[in-house]
Amino acid sequence: MAKSDDEILEKLATQDYEYGFVTDIDMEIAKVGLNEDTIRFISGKKEEPEWMLEWRLKGYLSYQKLQMPTWQYFEMPPIDFQGISYYAAPKTKKKFESLDEVDPELLATFAKLGIPLNEQKQLAGVAVDAVFDSVSVATTYKGKLKELGIIFCSMSEAIREHPDLVRKYLGSVVPHTDNIFSALNGAVFSDGSFVYIPKGVRCPMELSTYFRINTENTGQFERTLIIADEGSYVSYLEGCTAPQRDENQLHAAVVEMIALDNAEIKYSTVQNWYPGDKEGKGGIYNFVTKRGACRGVNSKISWTQVETGSAITWKYPSVILQGDNSVGEFYSVAVTKNKQIADTGTKMTHIGRNTRSRIISKGISAGNGQNSYRGLVSLGTKADNSRNFTQCDSLLIGDRCGAHTFPYIESKNPTAKLEHEATTSKIGEDQIFYLNQRGIDTEQAVALIVNGYAREVLDNLPMEFAVEAQKLLSLTLEGSVG
Amino acid sequence: MLSIRNLHANVAGKEILKGINLEVGAGEVHAIMGPNGSGKSSLASVLAGREEYEVTEGEVIFNGKDLLDMAPEIRAREGVFLAFQYPVEIPGVSNINFLKTAVNDVRGHHGLPPLTPKEFLQLTREKQKLVEFDAKLVNRSLNEGFSGGEKKRNEILQLAMLEPKLSILDETDSGLDIDALRIVSAGVNKLRSKDNAFVLITHYQRLLNYIVPDFVHVLWNGKIIKTGTKELALELEEKGYDWLKQESVALDN
Numbered sequence: 001m002a003k004s005d006d007e008i009l010e011k012l013a014t015q016d017y018e019y020g021f022v023t024d025i026d027m028e029i030a031k032v033g034l035n036e037d038t039i040r041f042i043s044g045k046k047e048e049p050e051w052m053l054e055w056r057l058k059g060y061l062s063y064q065k066l067q068m069p070t071w072q073y074f075e076m077p078p079i080d081f082q083g084i085s086y087y088a089a090p091k092t093k094k095k096f097e098s099l100d101e102v103d104p105e106l107l108a109t110f111a112k113l114g115i116p117l118n119e120q121k122q123l124a125g126v127a128v129d130a131v132f133d134s135v136s137v138a139t140t141y142k143g144k145l146k147e148l149g150i151i152f153c154s155m156s157e158a159i160r161e162h163p164d165l166v167r168k169y170l171g172s173v174v175p176h177t178d179n180i181f182s183a184l185n186g187a188v189f190s191d192g193s194f195v196y197i198p199k200g201v202r203c204p205m206e207l208s209t210y211f212r213i214n215t216e217n218t219g220q221f222e223r224t225l226i227i228a229d230e231g232s233y234v235s236y237l238e239g240c241t242a243p244q245r246d247e248n249q250l251h252a253a254v255v256e257m258i259a260l261d262n263a264e265i266k267y268s269t270v271q272n273w274y275p276g277d278k279e280g281k282g283g284i285y286n287f288v289t290k291r292g293a294c295r296g297v298n299s300k301i302s303w304t305q306v307e308t309g310s311a312i313t314w315k316y317p318s319v320i321l322q323g324d325n326s327v328g329e330f331y332s333v334a335v336t337k338n339k340q341i342a343d344t345g346t347k348m349t350h351i352g353r354n355t356r357s358r359i360i361s362k363g364i365s366a367g368n369g370q371n372s373y374r375g376l377v378s379l380g381t382k383a384d385n386s387r388n389f390t391q392c393d394s395l396l397i398g399d400r401c402g403a404h405t406f407p408y409i410e411s412k413n414p415t416a417k418l419e420h421e422a423t424t425s426k427i428g429e430d431q432i433f434y435l436n437q438r439g440i441d442t443e444q445a446v447a448l449i450v451n452g453y454a455r456e457v458l459d460n461l462p463m464e465f466a467v468e469a470q471k472l473l474s475l476t477l478e479g480s481v482g
Numbered sequence: 483m484l485s486i487r488n489l490h491a492n493v494a495g496k497e498i499l500k501g502i503n504l505e506v507g508a509g510e511v512h513a514i515m516g517p518n519g520s521g522k523s524s525l526a527s528v529l530a531g532r533e534e535y536e537v538t539e540g541e542v543i544f545n546g547k548d549l550l551d552m553a554p555e556i557r558a559r560e561g562v563f564l565a566f567q568y569p570v571e572i573p574g575v576s577n578i579n580f581l582k583t584a585v586n587d588v589r590g591h592h593g594l595p596p597l598t599p600k601e602f603l604q605l606t607r608e609k610q611k612l613v614e615f616d617a618k619l620v621n622r623s624l625n626e627g628f629s630g631g632e633k634k635r636n637e638i639l640q641l642a643m644l645e646p647k648l649s650i651l652d653e654t655d656s657g658l659d660i661d662a663l664r665i666v667s668a669g670v671n672k673l674r675s676k677d678n679a680f681v682l683i684t685h686y687q688r689l690l691n692y693i694v695p696d697f698v699h700v701l702w703n704g705k706i707i708k709t710g711t712k713e714l715a716l717e718l719e720e721k722g723y724d725w726l727k728q729e730s731v732a733l734d735n
Contacts, residue, residue: 452575
């Protein structure tokens with residue numbers, strides 16, 4: 001019959017997180033602490049031009065002026081910014097001419113995570129940039145992409161090789177002054193991915209970055225910049241994991257995207273950082289700023305996220321709809337269990353005419369998990385005939401979890417059309433019994449029901465990712481029902 | 483096949499089954515009739531293993547095994563099927579995916595390998611024709627937005643797919659129009675064999691014109707107070723239940 005709660009919780013804490021291992025590799029780690037010297041050290045390590053160092057120092061200045069946010073629906077844990085090391089990189093050659101030169105230990109790590117980097121075994125149809133702690137270790141399919149004029153490389157390389165593009169767009173969507181985490185990221189970001197799709201090019205494969213935190217007592221601060229030039233299209237995937245540790249580790253990334261006239265960017269995330277144990281000990285603090293700007297007419301930016309990891313997720317992938325007829329989308333599934341907290345949602349800022357946005361948010365709370373949807377839909381005076389549709393659903397599993405919804409709407413335009421739908425439901429005993437009665441056990445039944453509930457979002461993921469996400473949802477909730 | 487002996491059960495502290503005795507053999511069809519609140523659906527729920535029902539006394543032996551000792555999904559895999567009176571809707575879960583999971587879980591229990599996608603589709607097509615199920619509904623979300631009749635017919639499709647030994651149909655006829663009733667009954671009749679058994683829970687004699695039972699039992703106040711053949715159902719249709727209730731009360735005294 002039903003297993004006891006303790007047994008189930010035990011199972012959750014010990015079995016669920018498959019990626020908690022540590023790679024033993026020689027690392028070069030910056031001295032703990034944050035000051036101008038730290039920033040000069042990082043910039044120096046990366047042999048950056050002077051303008052980049054200046055840009056970083058401006059970020060540091062903003063960071064010093066900004067306060068921690070106070071509006072989130074959870075108690076902000078104290079984060080000791082001086083107790084973190086801001087740079088950790090495997091001690092190997094700075095630049096790899098080919099994959100043969102990459103430390104086999106690193107290749108093995110990524111292989112273990114299901115991300116083969118070897119030429120023979122590379123994922124078909126997916127180009128991968130693998131980031132280990134502070135640096136990008138490999139980018140696959142670069143040659144093939146280059147033929148089309150597509151630039152897909154690490155941010156460090158982009159700063160060296162494509163300074164014009166970087167200078168033009170970096171910080172143009174998420175400025176230093178946006179929030180304390182984006183300011184911090186600006187000051188200390190160590191790597192990340194850079195994508196440029198030239199005019200009229202439809203990127204023929206999925207571009208993907210896989211982030212791995214390995215070293216203890218470090219933070220990960222990556223910066224991603226994606227530019228889709230006129231009439232181009234790209235689909236980008238992001239995955240991440242981290243070892244199981246007792247301390248909390250900070251991940252403060254910034255993603256900026258720019259879509260010019262008639263361009264489309266689709267960004268998908270499956271976030272699976274270490275969530276901490278059943279008592280809420282350890283886990284990643286995921287404080288991320290993601291924003292896209294639909295600068296051009298008829299442009300489109302779509303965010304899809306499946307958030308299952310991290311002790312705290314604080315993340316609002318947003319779209320600024322500047323170009324007339326531009327479209328912004330946000331599809332999200334966020335799962336919290338044990339003592340996980342997710343405060344996530346989106347901002348859709350309608351500026352241009354006939355702009356449209358669509359928000360589908362599905363929160364799933366189990367155990368003592370707390371899940372908040374926070375959304376801001378704003379329509380400016382010039383955003384004539386603009387529309388937003390928001391649907392946010394919450395699913396509760398058990399009676400100790402919580403679901404909260406904070407939808408804000410600001411309309412300055414009388415022609416705007418806004419729709420908001422929200423539901424909260426408990427996973428029904430009746431539904432589980434129905435599936436039991438057909439021979440399906442309770443854990444599988446919950447997985448089916450949850451996947452069904454999240455389907456509208458999962459359907460937006462690229463194929464390879466959808467299967468992964470489905471498995472992850474089942475795994476994450478394994479044992480959540482007694 | 484099924485042997486129910488002196489079964490007592492409570493729900494929320496209130497006794498609702500007060501000593502049920504029933505023997506169902508392979509190849510038999512039993513009808514259980516009785517007025518509202520007599521315990522018909524409770525009996526079905528207890529047999530399927532619904533958690534709210536607490537068995538306080540008695541035993542249920544199914545093919546030599548203690549049924550009450552099994553989790554609901556094990557009962558199902560052993561071959562007990564309940565066609566629900568009110569099938570639930572499960573949004574986003576496709577009917578076909580659900581059926582595949584269920585069929586393969588039952589197969590796994592009996593040491594059989596899962597069906598290949600091709601075999602599974604073939605089986606689905608075959609069964610769907612057998613019970614005249616609308617092919618369009620197979621790919622829809624499980625029962626979501628189905629009409630009452632479509633839900634009931636989906637129960638029969640599942641029954642056909644899972645090939646249980648004992649099928650309990652809990653008021654499958656309620657809410658069906660005459661055409662749907664005919665189709666559902668025809669499906670059940672096609673699925674009848676010398677190896678399986680059916681228990682039909684119903685209010686109305688009407689269903690029994692289509693699915694002819696071997697035995698008819700009348701349940702009242704948590705007990706079977708009368709057992710007969712199909713003629714008993716006709717008598718009940720004509721005379722109602724009151725005369726039996728009086729008989730039963732007289733007997734108790």
